[in-house]
Amino acid sequence: MERSGSGRGGGRGRRSPSTPPVVVGKEQCGCVRGSEEKNQPQNSSPDSHSDSDSVGIGVAKLNICDDVDKPLSSAAAAVGEGGFDICPRKQPGIVVLNPSLLVKNRERRRSSNSNSNSLLLRPGMVLLRGYLSLSDQKKIVERCRELGVGVGGFYQPGYGEGIEMHLKMMCLGKNWDPLTSQYGEQRPFDGAKPPLIPPEFLTLVSNALRDSNALFPHNNLPSISPDICIVNFYSQTGRLGLHQDKDESTDSLRRGLPVVSFSIGYSAQFLYGDDRDPDKAQKLQLESGDVLIFGGPSRNVFHGVTAIDKASAPNLLQHINLRPGRLNLTFRQY
Ligand SMILES: O=C(O)CCC(=O)C(=O)O
Numbered sequence: 501m502e503r504s505g506s507g508r509g510g511g512r513g514r515r516s517p518s519t520p521p522v523v524v525g526k527e528q529c530g531c532v533r534g535s536e537e538k539n540q541p542q543n544s545s546p547d548s549h550s551d552s553d554s555v556g557i558g559v560a561k562l563n564i565c566d567d568v569d570k571p572l573s574s575a576a577a578a579v580g581e582g583g584f585d586i587c588p589r590k591q592p593g594i595v596v597l598n599p600s601l602l603v604k605n606r607e608r609r610r611s612s613n614s615n616s617n618s619l620l621l622r623p624g625m626v627l628l629r630g631y632l633s634l635s636d637q638k639k640i641v642e643r644c645r646e647l648g649v650g651v652g653g654f655y656q657p658g659y660g661e662g663i664e665m666h667l668k669m670m671c672l673g674k675n676w677d678p679l680t681s682q683y684g685e686q687r688p689f690d691g692a693k694p695p696l697i698p699p700e701f702l703t704l705v706s707n708a709l710r711d712s713n714a715l716f717p718h719n720n721l722p723s724i725s726p727d728i729c730i731v732n733f734y735s736q737t738g739r740l741g742l743h744q745d746k747d748e749s750t751d752s753l754r755r756g757l758p759v760v761s762f763s764i765g766y767s768a769q770f771l772y773g774d775d776r777d778p779d780k781a782q783k784l785q786l787e788s789g790d791v792l793i794f795g796g797p798s799r800n801v802f803h804g805v806t807a808i809d810k811a812s813a814p815n816l817l818q819h820i821n822l823r824p825g826r827l828n829l830t831f832r833q834y
């Protein structure tokens with residue numbers, strides 16, 4: 501997938517290597533999210549995000565956000581300190597509650613309405629609202645946590661020259677390198693091989709595609725055998741610029757093999773459209789449990805996350821044991 505200043509790398513919402521970085525942050529910290537907000541005009545358009553879901557920084561850095569209490573930088577990951585932990589630190593004496601009635605009711609409502617709330621957003625693009633059950637979400641968080649703190653786990657990705665993405669990332673199956681916008685078998689910065697995609701994730705992906713095709717038979721999308729899963733963790737100030745996922749093989753793109761995306765935790769303001777201009781993009785709130793699919797004629801759709809909605813899931817995070825923020829998994833076939 502390409503993620504440039506517009507996609508990852510060249511496409512996935514990330515800066516293309518040839519684009520000079522726009523330095524908007526000044527603090528000597530990988531976690532420049534706070535400063536970034538201060539440095540942005542109040543009325544700055546989401547475009548400023550897409551130009552840079554990344555921020556310039558001067559020196560080697562540690563993430564010391566108040567919502568990210570475990571320092572980690574690419575350099576730290578490279579020396580094997582262990583990955584970023586997406587679960588909150590256990591606090592002695594704090595008992596994890598069973599899901600409150602509120603959360604349970606919301607879950608019941610959403611799953612019973614799941615079919616009727618599902619949407620064909622445009623040809624090739626389907627939203628399965630509330631598709632993942634609470635227990636699936638919980639298991640996904642748990643598994644991503646285990647993998648994320650191990651070898652090849654979460655790290656702070658960047659484009660070089662001190663430009664960091666506004667999220668933590670872990671690749672499963674194959675590694676996607678933000679510096680080159682290419683896939684490989686191991687991470688160039690520490691040689692780690694990405695962990696395998698857990699088989700239970702693959703089952704969920706294949707069920708989601710099957711159910712999407714059953715709901716929207718005129719929008720039949722090919723099934724996939726995902727060999728890549730990019731897991732992003734967005735803190736409360738995380739985001740990702742408008743981009744296309746187009747670093748997969750020419751054959752995969754030509755066949756319109758769908759990308760399947762799981763959202764867990766806080767909701768995201770998601771944009772999608774036919775070009776890189778956020779003003780022309782459609783807006784969508786992606787909520788915990790939603791599955792978004794884009795393939796066929798929408799395989800090259802521009803998309804990105806402009807904001808994380810901190811007020812969106814009271815009680816939920818505690819139940820699924822996720823640190824304040826949002827977990828997103830995108831499955832692709834190379
Ligand atoms: O977080 C999301 O919903 C989108 C993630 C994405 O577009 C990507 O990882 O390429």
Ligand SMILES: [Fe+2]
Nearest residue numbers: 512744745803
């Ligand atoms: Fe993407």
